[in-house]
Amino acid sequence: MTGKPYVREVPRFGWFFRQPRYMRYMAREVTCIFIGAYAVVLLVALKRLSEGRQAYEAFLQALTSPASVIFHLVVLAFALYHTTSWFNVTPKAMPIQAGEDFLPGWVIVGAHYAAWLLVSVALLVLAGAF
């Protein structure tokens, strides 16, 4: 056999623009930037809390700024995309066999969403948001 097989190069940058499913994957992956950023905000809150009343209350004041509101809304959007994309794949990662058959995907996913609702409401109620 003469002649070499031809190797098609895969673009190192921007390969994910080629298909919508890759774009959805990257959107899911970049949620980590905002989860991480929010964790830093929580860390700053902790720092201010440990520095005393004045420092902490200045932090609370900063939370009401327009920049903070925009940041929170952006984080919320990405956090919700993380939550939904995470829950939706749980049946694949943890199939549960009951007897002979596996629990249908919607049962596992539904249970997650139900638990999420419970946890979120409980968290907000216990924190005295209402």
Next chain:
Amino acid sequence: MAKSNKPVIWGLFAAGGTVTAFVTPALVLLTLLPAAGVMPELLAYDNLRAFAGHWLGKAAVFAVIFLSLWHAAHRLRVTLHDFGVRADLLVAIVVYLAAAAGSLAAAYYLLRL
């Protein structure tokens, strides 16, 4: 071929992903409310200090921050690789060091409260 040690970091990533999936949206809402003119009781200085003063409160706060940081760090490492950044070892060191620093800082502040 040697078996990988990635499970350690992946375990943290998976645990962090699960915890953040459940609590982060509600937490974000909580810290967004002051801007809407609603001050959740827990966020008041005295209440939050009392919460973070209790060992259970410390554990909860640490768990959320710790797992969020390590989840974000590992996913960011993979994402940067997907974006074409090939210096994986360097990226790994930077992101995990950052997560470790954040975790230590959280522990430090919590122990002071």
Next chain:
Amino acid sequence: MSQRQVELEVLRYNPETDAEPYFQRYVVECEVEWVVLDALNRIKETIDPTLSYRWSCHMAVCGSCGMMINGEPKLSCKSFLRDYQGVIRVEPLAHFPIQRDLVTVIDDFVTKLKRVKPYLIPKEEKSIAAGEYLQTPAELKKYKQYTLCINCMLCYAACPEYGLVPQFIGPAAISVAHRYNQDSRDGGREARQQEIATNEGVWECSFVGACSEVCPEHVDPAGALQQVKIKSTVDWYQEHLMPWRSK
């Protein structure tokens, strides 16, 4: 029987004469109920006998006719012309070197398949005289789904990590390892873990999930890989924290 004129844009490559692949257009009369494979066969029979491509069963069980159709990994025998408008672009399966025209070099896949020991390594040896290995329907269901793989390699074409990191063992190979690991008769899990619990094994996977989306047999390799990750993580902790525990 009604007919339809179909225009195909097919990637050609002759290793003996071409420096690079190029597209060639064909216009061919097709029956409306045909699949892309039928169109290719008509082209080969009546227009261009030099066009090379793999196919066999024409019913989506042999896994031979995988190719990129309008940029999507598909079995050409399962790609109905009625689902396509305009010019249909046909290319060899992505992420594999092109041997000739639509024929790819699949050696990498075959090597990886062999590495994961895709055969039963019995937990307990039994002579023929001792009879069959017994298995309940529930035990069968645990791995049945992963037996459906037809080795068509569409998942490798869809997986961006395989495209970027060619050492990645890949979805189908790890899924077939999982198929045997889940089989109650099998005792070879540890041997397979040596291959798939590695950095170029399951840990290269970032759960894009494209593999499961393109799989024509609904094997769900993405699911298999996540299950392998979870089991491997539990393994790691057991090995390092409780080394006295036997597997």
